[in-house]
Amino acid sequence: MTYNLLTVESLTPETVTSALAQCLQVPVQELDVADEASDQDQRNWDALVLCDTAMLRGDVSTSLDIYIQEAMQPQPSERELASAFARAAEAVVLFPAEEMPPSAYWLATEDGRVTRARLYDSDDEEPRYTIDRVEAPVDRLPHVTVARIPEVVRELKIATPVEDVFAAQLHRTYPEETSTAGTPFWEARSSLGAWEKLVRHMESAWAPSGWCPPDLYRERLETRDKLEQVRSQLSQDVAALLQNALESLDALFAQLTVDDSEGLFRKELVGEDVASAHGWWWNRRPEPLPW
Numbered sequence: 210m211t212y213n214l215l216t217v218e219s220l221t222p223e224t225v226t227s228a229l230a231q232c233l234q235v236p237v238q239e240l241d242v243a244d245e246a247s248d249q250d251q252r253n254w255d256a257l258v259l260c261d262t263a264m265l266r267g268d269v270s271t272s273l274d275i276y277i278q279e280a281m282q283p284q285p286s287e288r289e290l291a292s293a294f295a296r297a298a299e300a301v302v303l304f305p306a307e308e309m310p311p312s313a314y315w316l317a318t319e320d321g322r323v324t325r326a327r328l329y330d331s332d333d334e335e336p337r338y339t340i341d342r343v344e345a346p347v348d349r350l351p352h353v354t355v356a357r358i359p360e361v362v363r364e365l366k367i368a369t370p371v372e373d374v375f376a377a378q379l380h381r382t383y384p385e386e387t388s389t390a391g392t393p394f395w396e397a398r399s400s401l402g403a404w405e406k407l408v409r410h411m412e413s414a415w416a417p418s419g420w421c422p423p424d425l426y427r428e429r430l431e432t433r434d435k436l437e438q439v440r441s442q443l444s445q446d447v448a449a450l451l452q453n454a455l456e457s458l459d460a461l462f463a464q465l466t467v468d469d470s471e472g473l474f475r476k477e478l479v480g481e482d483v484a485s486a487h488g489w490w491w492n493r494r495p496e497p498l499p500w
Contacts, residue, residue: 210284212275214291215314215328215338217301217349219270222247222262224298229258232293235281257281267338268350269303269328291317301349303328303340308364316343325358359422367409372402375454379447393442396435397451401458403432408458411465411495421499427478433490459490466493474498 220228226242229235241256243249245263252259257280263272273294277284285293287304295302295317303326306313316326324345330336342354376398379387386394407421407429415421436455440448469475474494475487 210277210279212273212277212287212290213305214273214275214287214294215265215269215303216271216273216298217269217303217340218298219264220262220273220298220300225260225262225271225273228294228298228300229260229275231297232290233258233277233281233285265338266335267330268340268353269338288315288317288323291315292321292323295319296321301347306361307366308361310360310364312341313358313361313364316340316347318347318349325361327358357420357422359425362418362420362422363425365406365410365418367406369402369405369409371454371458372398372405375401375450378450383447393439394447396439397443397447400432400435400439401451401454403429404436404455405458408462408465411499412461415499423478423500426499430478430487430490434487437488462490463493465495467496468492469494 222242222244226237226240229240229242230237235257239257240260241253241258242260242262243252245261257278259276259278261274263274264270265272275290291302291304294300296319299319301319302317303314304317306315306325312327312329314326314328315323317323322345324343324347326340326344327342329339329341331339340350340353342356342358343350344355344357346355347353376387379394379398383394386392387398389395407426410416410418410421436451440451443451470492472492475491
């Protein structure tokens with residue numbers, strides 16, 4: 210398995226070797242750590258753990274490309290290795306998040322904390338790296354803004370089993386219409402998926418992000434409105450399938466929210482009273498609010 214870690218501190222190959230041996234609990238002789246300028250012919254390619262190091266510029270100083278042979282079991286997750294390495298090397302360690310933005314990272318500290326971070330690199334021939342934001346204070350990064358990072362919430366991989374079943378049913382009968390962007394069938398499928406993501410995110414108590422940006426919450430309420438609009442454009446059989454899919458999601462949404470018939474929550478989201486233009490889902494709110 211391959212791991213890609215970045216450290217705020219500048220680490221020598223000797224320090225990396227010692228820390229990896231400690232956190233992976235393998236003998237030093239079973240590791241081969243070398244910087245990019247070393248003689249590659251002198252390396253032990255049969256070692257259980259191989260690591261290439263490189264020096265970087267900016268807020269991160271060292272890049273670690275780590276490969277653990279399959280013979281070593283069990284193999285840690287990237288998060289587990291980053292956290293263990295941060296403790297062993299007494300360093301701040303960044304590792305990539307699963308979300309789409311290339312700037313999305315996690316950051317592990319030597320005291321065991323893991324938080325979100327946003328990392329950018331310049332277009333220079335030798336890039337300069339900037340940690341633009343972290344979601345929790347990091348003592349060794351006093352100059353970095355501490356604030357939530359909304360784009361990673363938008364890209365969260367949230368399972369949508371109801372939408373999956375609905376989409377499969379549509380594809381069997383109307384494959385072309387369902388796959389063509391802009392058709393009522395496509396709009397129904399994509400809007401149902403967005404609505405289910407909101408409900409499932411809420412059901413999980415907003416895990417793993419711990420929050421939801423208000424603009425994303427508003428957009429997903431609007432997709433529920435869109436489902437009402439597109440329903441009249443669907444064939445009778447598809448409209449029935451959509452209704453069946455919505456019943457369980459709407460019931461769960463109602464269960465997870467409280468009444469807001471006075472409209473205070475709506476006004477916070479859109480700055481005006483939208484009761485006349487939108488459905489009942491605008492008259493309910495999560496408690497507590499997720500932002």
